[in-house]
Amino acid sequence: MGKTAENIEYYLDSKNDKDYLQDLLLNIKKAYKNQTKLTFRIVKPKDKGFLVKVGGLFAFVSFNHFGWSYPSIEFWRNASNSLIGNFFSGKIYQVEENPISIQIDAKEQEFENTNLEKCSKYRGIILRKTNYGFFVDLGLHFNWKCGSILGLIHISTFLDKSDYENWKVGDEIETIFQGNNENNQPVLGDNIERGKWRNGEMEKLIGTIQKVTVSINESGKTEYFVLGKHKATVPIKKEFYPNFRTTAKKYTYGLKNGEIIDCEIIKINRKKDSFVLKLTIEPPIN
Numbered sequence: 001m002g003k004t005a006e007n008i009e010y011y012l013d014s015k016n017d018k019d020y021l022q023d024l025l026l027n028i029k030k031a032y033k034n035q036t037k038l039t040f041r042i043v044k045p046k047d048k049g050f051l052v053k054v055g056g057l058f059a060f061v062s063f064n065h066f067g068w069s070y071p072s073i074e075f076w077r078n079a080s081n082s083l084i085g086n087f088f089s090g091k092i093y094q095v096e097e098n099p100i101s102i103q104i105d106a107k108e109q110e111f112e113n114t115n116l117e118k119c120s121k122y123r124g125i126i127l128r129k130t131n132y133g134f135f136v137d138l139g140l141h142f143n144w145k146c147g148s149i150l151g152l153i154h155i156s157t158f159l160d161k162s163d164y165e166n167w168k169v170g171d172e173i174e175t176i177f178q179g180n181n182e183n184n185q186p187v188l189g190d191n192i193e194r195g196k197w198r199n200g201e202m203e204k205l206i207g208t209i210q211k212v213t214v215s216i217n218e219s220g221k222t223e224y225f226v227l228g229k230h231k232a233t234v235p236i237k238k239e240f241y242p243n244f245r246t247t248a249k250k251y252t253y254g255l256k257n258g259e260i261i262d263c264e265i266i267k268i269n270r271k272k273d274s275f276v277l278k279l280t281i282e283p284p285i286n
Helices: 005-012 018-034 073-083 138-142 161-166 245-253
Strands: 038-045 049-054 057-062 087-096 101-105 121-130 133-137 150-154 172-180 186-188 209-216 222-226 230-233 260-269 274-279
Touching (some): 049 101, 057 087, 073 133, 230 260, 245 274
Parallel strands (some): 150 186, 230 274
Antiparallel strands (some): 087 101, 121 133, 133 150, 172 186, 209 222, 209 260, 260 274
16 A cells, blocks of 8 residues: 555656655655654545655555544544645654555654533534434544544434434534543533533432422323423332332322422433432331
């Protein structure tokens, strides 16, 4: 792959100075021998990497030798056009003369540090579309000077679900940073309230006692809302109420519409973005 047709065409063109080309190649060989770091510019994407320009010559940088990695080559192919024209650095790890072949290892980059601000908008590129959302790289926002910042826009955080169908991989999208999840990956999306279920903010409430509003709907079903807006369930399980499950069940039957009770948040139902609660009632005295 390092045997670029561009170098060969340049060499065969009678209008080009062969001595000048040899001087360029000599400089590349010297950098290779001394393992000097060189700056290169991305010219265009190839099947498995990038055609780049370094020291006046064309060279090749494979995706595997770049400054960050992606879960699959699909991500690279959807991101590659957005990197054209950008400058990075690397060391020559292979150079040949007949024909000219130059390959660069660009794994070690000195990227700028960045701290994303919660509730701020950033521009990213969609690298994969799934049935549960988009994988988006915010590195685009910083012109890749900070490397890759890969995050997820969950489908539940779209204010308008129809928008989800209109976006496609390779599109640039503006989104809101809502914090990092438990794996320190960016959580993105326009619906800030829904994003709290993805960035670990709601998990901080586990083990706390919260005010819960009781609501009885038109069909007579009892519903529970933490802080007046977050859906919750109150399962009457033996593990929560050992030896007084019946008492707990009778307690829920007696609740009235609009009543506010104290409950402990036991866990989170991630599929439904809701809380699982435990009543704070005391067991009966025998």
